[in-house]
Amino acid sequence: MLTAGVTTYVMTNTKETMFSLPSLPQLLTGQKPAPVKAKVTELVLAHTYLCGSRDEERKPVLNDSIDKMLGDYAGWEIIGYQNGKLMLLKRENDISPLCKENGYFGINEDDILTLFNGMPKEKQVIQTYYPINTSRMEAGLPKEEVEALKKGIRIRDLAEYNSVLSTFVHFQADGTVSGGH
Incomplete structure (x- = not known):
């Protein structure tokens, strides 16, 4: 057929x-279709x-x-x-594949909680959240947790992401507690 x-x-x-x-006439005459x-x-x-x-x-x-x-x-x-x-x-x-692969929470030079692509010292910002009252944070958290934030806290999934946000929301510079987004 x-x-x-x-x-x-x-x-x-x-x-x-x-x-x-x-078409059939094109086949018979050898013409190419347009x-x-x-x-x-x-x-x-x-x-x-x-x-x-x-x-x-x-x-x-x-x-x-x-x-x-x-x-x-x-x-x-x-x-x-x-x-x-x-x-x-x-x-x-959820958090993105980029954040799962290379996301770190830290604080920037203005003491704002920030999510970085890589270590905070590389300064590749993904998103900023809220200013941190660093003196209140240093008084309210163990020194290891404060140092961890300054160096960068690695996140690999949504649970770690939410955990960091919920920990540091209590140290917002204006003193109010929010969702952090």
Whole structure:
């Protein structure tokens, strides 16, 4: 059985090309089918994490498959569509892979509780939280805990992240207790 006049999609790294299979007259005369340009939308999938980190993944999607694709991303928030880009957001109730891999709590030069990518001395800030009353902290905690914060407290998961925030929230400079976010 010979099929002709069928449209086929080909996906390359970042663009899709659409072409038609030759029709019967084209097959008989040896003519090549003319390429047809497919409309492509760039899908941007953004994840935000409790630790303040955000990452994005980008992928091309054919416009005629957007409805199916949106079904695949149920629970994601549509945050925008502009210039052929569809942006979806998912708020993760966890810390990011970056924070799990290399996150350290410390205090910056202004005595603000800060989450760093790497040791605090490297000064690669992920997120800042609140000012710490260092004299009240030094009076209220064992010296080892104070020194640990100054050097950097490694976090590997959400439980460690929450533990550090709940320990040091009591030493906020303004004296109020908050969630720290």
